[in-house]
Amino acid sequence: MPAHISLRVRALAVTVPAIALLITGCSRDELAPDCFEIDPNTGVCLVPDPGGTEAGINCETFPTGAVGATYEFQVEIGGGSGSYSMWEAENLPAGLSIDNNGLISGVPEEAGTFADVNISVFDVGRGSSSSTSCGPLIVNDALSANPVSLETLGCIPYQTSKADMVALLEGGDESEITCRAFTDSGSDTCPLGDGNGRPAPGIGFDEDSCQHSGTINSDYHGTWVWMIEVEQSDYTIAVPYCVTNELDTYHEIALSVDGDSADEAAPAIFAYDGVNSLAFGNGSHVWDIIDPNCPGTDCNSFGFKYDVTCSPFDAIDGWEISLSPSSGTDTGLTHQMIATGPAVSEKFTRRPFVASFEMAYCTSSDNETCAVENSTFDQNAQTKYHFDVVGFPTL
Structure with missing residues (x-):
């Protein structure tokens, strides 16, 4: 029988010199194509490339x-x-x-x-x-309602759409605008509010659409101006809206401003710098209240009284108001207006304010009928008049 031969195979280790890599066209990068850092001696990838591209x-x-x-x-x-x-x-x-x-x-x-x-x-x-x-x-620039001062009445007609209102503003960051009605802050000492005016009776406001609706319902002749709060990116301003109540009044109200005839139903526009104390009137505005039965006995006596907002001040440092000088005339009565006050608070240095004045006029042939201290004066007064002053800061 043939003898069994046992073969023992030895594994041989073959060392390939580094130069062989070059001969074959390979590189260390090709050995680790997704590698961020390679060991230069061994070609081993130390840090895999996490993104493949730079940030x-x-x-x-x-x-x-x-x-x-x-x-x-x-x-x-x-x-x-x-x-x-x-x-x-x-x-x-x-x-x-x-x-x-x-x-x-x-x-x-x-x-x-x-x-x-x-x-x-x-x-x-x-x-x-x-x-x-x-x-x-x-x-x-900061969002501002100051261009509204150039409108016919210095305010936005109350039926204006939101888009048309926004188009009247300047500055801002072009993002969405939201609207809110100011809460009436009138009090016993400041019956007409604190600088925001108040919507005319009968006028409502929808905050979602930023639009007003309704019909004015008042026996006062004149223009109501009130503020709507407009916000954009946490920055708020006040935008003046208005409506005019044209009534046939018993007295003719003739207004002159700096010697020229003016629309008595239009609000006055007042510019202020936000630093110095305020002063309005002082001879610039003169009202002649003309009784249709004058000259005559109806002109023997007259009386008038007024309410005024404290805006833009609080009840402690409010306007100092006078309708002086005033006097009777052959046709009824005449008066001026002087309104002064301290410098406005910080918030009014970048937003407008409204100061509202409401006057009641009475002329008669006797002293009793038009005595303002009488409880019957309001019902005896033949003419009721609403006059607003809109103040705009000079930004």
Whole structure:
């Protein structure tokens, strides 16, 4: 029988020199194509590439901001490892900053076009930083109702749509606007409110649509002006609306302003700087109240009284009001108006106010009928008149 032969096989280790890699056209990168860091000696991948590309910052289009309005913008980033820190932003408008999540926020303090905003971020996974020049970031002036002062009556007709109202404003960040009715804050000492006026009787307001409706119902002749609170990005202003109640009054009310005939039913427009004390009238406005039966015995006696808002002050430091000088005339009576007060509070330095005056006029042939201290004066007064002064800050 043939002898059994036992074979023992030895595994041989073959060492390929590094130069062989070059001969075959291979590289260490090709051995680990998704590798972020390779050991230069062994070719072993030490840190896998987490994203394959560098982080890219997208900040070409900033939303528009406005002075005084809350601002927020989340900077977008793509690629990289997905883990970022140390966000930084250079040349942001005063009042804005960037947090560690890439959120730019704050309240802009100055208007302008900021074209050289530079944003950088550190990619933790890749161990590298990326930066991008962004912009422009546009900050508009603060939202303002001052252009309304140029309207015919210095106020917005109460049936105006929300879109048409917004078109009359200036500044702002172009975002959605909401509306609210001011709560009447009249009191025993300030029966007509504190600077916001009051809607004419019979006029209602819907906050959702930002529109008024209704029909005025009053025996006072004149124009009512009242404020609606408008808010955009947490910044609020007051917008004056109005409605005129044209009535045939017993007395003719003849108003002259600086010597020229004026519409007695129109409100007065008053500009103030927000720093100095206020003064309105002082000879500029003169009312002649003409009785149709004068000259005659009806002109022997007259009386008038008025209510006035404390706006834009509180009951402690209110207007000092006088309808002096006043006197009887051959045709009835005449009076002027002087209204003075301290400088407005801070909120009125950037929003308008309304001061409302309501007068009741009486002329008669005897002293008793038109005596203002009598409880019957209101029913004896033949003419009731509503006159508003709308103050606009000179921003």
